[in-house]
Amino acid sequence: MPYVLGVDVGTTRTAAAVCRLGGAGRGEPEVVGLGGPGGGVASTLQLTPDGAFAVGEPGDPRWTATGFGRRVGDTVPFVLGPDSGGERCAAEELTALMVMWVADQVAAREGERPQHVVLAHPPGWGPHAKGLAHRALRSVGVEASLVPEPVAAAENHAFTRSFAGSLGVFSLGSHAFSASVVGRGFELVHAVEGVDQAAGVDFDDAVFDHVRTALGRELADLDPDDPRTRGLLARLRRDCEAAKRMLSGAVETSIPVHLPSGPVEVPITRARFEDLIRPHVEQAVSVFERVASAGVEMTVLVGGSARIPLVAASVPGRVVLEAAPETSVVKGAALAARKLVVGPDAEPDPIETSVMVGDDDPLLRFPVGGLEASPDAEFTAPPPRPPVDITPLDLPERRTVKRVVRGLVPTGGRRARDDEDGR
Numbered sequence: 168m169p170y171v172l173g174v175d176v177g178t179t180r181t182a183a184a185v186c187r188l189g190g191a192g193r194g195e196p197e198v199v200g201l202g203g204p205g206g207g208v209a210s211t212l213q214l215t216p217d218g219a220f221a222v223g224e225p226g227d228p229r230w231t232a233t234g235f236g237r238r239v240g241d242t243v244p245f246v247l248g249p250d251s252g253g254e255r256c257a258a259e260e261l262t263a264l265m266v267m268w269v270a271d272q273v274a275a276r277e278g279e280r281p282q283h284v285v286l287a288h289p290p291g292w293g294p295h296a297k298g299l300a301h302r303a304l305r306s307v308g309v310e311a312s313l314v315p316e317p318v319a320a321a322e323n324h325a326f327t328r329s330f331a332g333s334l335g336v337f338s339l340g341s342h343a344f345s346a347s348v349v350g351r352g353f354e355l356v357h358a359v360e361g362v363d364q365a366a367g368v369d370f371d372d373a374v375f376d377h378v379r380t381a382l383g384r385e386l387a388d389l390d391p392d393d394p395r396t397r398g399l400l401a402r403l404r405r406d407c408e409a410a411k412r413m414l415s416g417a418v419e420t421s422i423p424v425h426l427p428s429g430p431v432e433v434p435i436t437r438a439r440f441e442d443l444i445r446p447h448v449e450q451a452v453s454v455f456e457r458v459a460s461a462g463v464e465m466t467v468l469v470g471g472s473a474r475i476p477l478v479a480a481s482v483p484g485r486v487v488l489e490a491a492p493e494t495s496v497v498k499g500a501a502l503a504a505r506k507l508v509v510g511p512d513a514e515p516d517p518i519e520t521s522v523m524v525g526d527d528d529p530l531l532r533f534p535v536g537g538l539e540a541s542p543d544a545e546f547t548a549p550p551p552r553p554p555v556d557i558t559p560l561d562l563p564e565r566r567t568v569k570r571v572v573r574g575l576v577p578t579g580g581r582r583a584r585d586d587e588d589g590r
């Protein structure tokens with residue numbers, strides 16, 4: 168069945184969603200499984216010595232690009248490859264390659280190419296960044312429209328809930344924060360991207376610092392040059408991130424630390440975690456309050472870090488939070504793509520279900536992942552729509568077969584040379 172595709176190239180995770188054109192039902196956007204965390208794929212491109220890119224594979228940092236989706240327009244390219252002289256890759260080329268890879272994966276699964284592609288982009292992109300992205304996408308054979316992330320979030324919101332005034336969008340992902348207002352015509356009225364604003368990785372650091380403080384010398388005295396210490400710290404970072412996620416649904420957890428003297432567990436409560444991140448959350452909220460000072464009808468929270476209960480409890484006014492806020496933008500991108508193809512008049516009317524809504528009293532808000540909060544007028548509506556269907560993609564196992572964009576060499580670049588150390 169014909170379909171359109173939305174893509175969100177986040178700093179950590181790239182996600183895809185499709186909307187079918189025709190068939191029964193309202194054509195709800197469906198998040199497409201790409202084989203990685205949370206249904207997406209890690210936003211990493213590893214240049215291989217033959218000039219192809221492996222997608223979503225952890226790899227040698229010298230050969231691996233991350234964070235390119237938010238560096239489009241940056242004049243400093245990524246330099247990938249051997250220390251003796253790497254391949255220069257512009258952020259827009261890498262972003263376009265990622266979109267192309269996603270489009271190919273989805274096309275292989277659907278048995279046909281999408282009718283249209285929409286790439287969601289940071290709200291701060293101006294004509295220069297958009298022009299670069301368009302050119303790069305065209306050069307890899309992808310005809311795509313660009314939609315600002317907050318507008319995509321508004322499209323997704325409007326699928327389930329109508330809004331008559333303006334909509335606030337509070338976005339907190341792994342690295343990026345933005346506060347925006349979207350008008351009823353889906354125009355971006357105002358947007359601010361937090362340059363130094365803490366986001367998900369900084370919250371991981373807060374948990375890490377908690378562990379460091381708890382263990383004192385036991386951790387501090389480890390030899391930083393010992394590869395085992397590096398392995399221990401890398402694993403600890405991952406465990407801190409996992410503990411942070413756990414604390415969105417539980418009031419306490421512990422972080423395992425595999426010290427050379429034996430494993431230990433460092434407990435952490437949600438209250439302690441909230442104390443650690445509160446200044447960052449308050450700063451983001453104050454930016455949002457300035458951006459939305461003219462008033463908004465309601466505010467949608469998007470991005471994985473919006474799952475943190477303190478975040479939902481701190482944003483003022485009526486707040487809407489989906490069960491998986493890290494997918495709101497990509498689903499909205501797919502909806503925007505459908506609107507571009509079929510026209511706004513063919514859009515179905517919103518159904519007043521969805522999502523979790525609170526009002527000014529934080530106690531009335533749903534904690535993420537649970538629906539046991541106090542009743543609220545907003546909650547008398549039908550129950551939240553069921554979780555999106557994350558269909559696993561039939562791909563080879565990661566780490567055994569590399570998913571490679573074959574034959575692609577960044578434009579204007581030479582092919583990567585073989586590394587001296589024989590990679």
Ligand SMILES: Nc1ncnc2c1ncn2[C@@H]1O[C@H](COP(=O)(O)OP(=O)(O)OP(=O)(O)O)[C@@H](O)[C@H]1O
Nearest residue numbers: 177178179180340341342343367412415470471472
């Ligand atoms: N349950 C959870 N509780 C707290 N944080 C979470 C939870 N689930 C995911 N996260 C965090 O959300 C972040 C990922 O969010 P998201 O996928 O929206 O980011 P991204 O789009 O890749 O990056 P960005 O938008 O910042 O460029 C990570 O920091 C992750 O740890």
Ligand SMILES: [Mg+2]
Nearest residue numbers: 177178340470
């Ligand atoms: Mg994001």
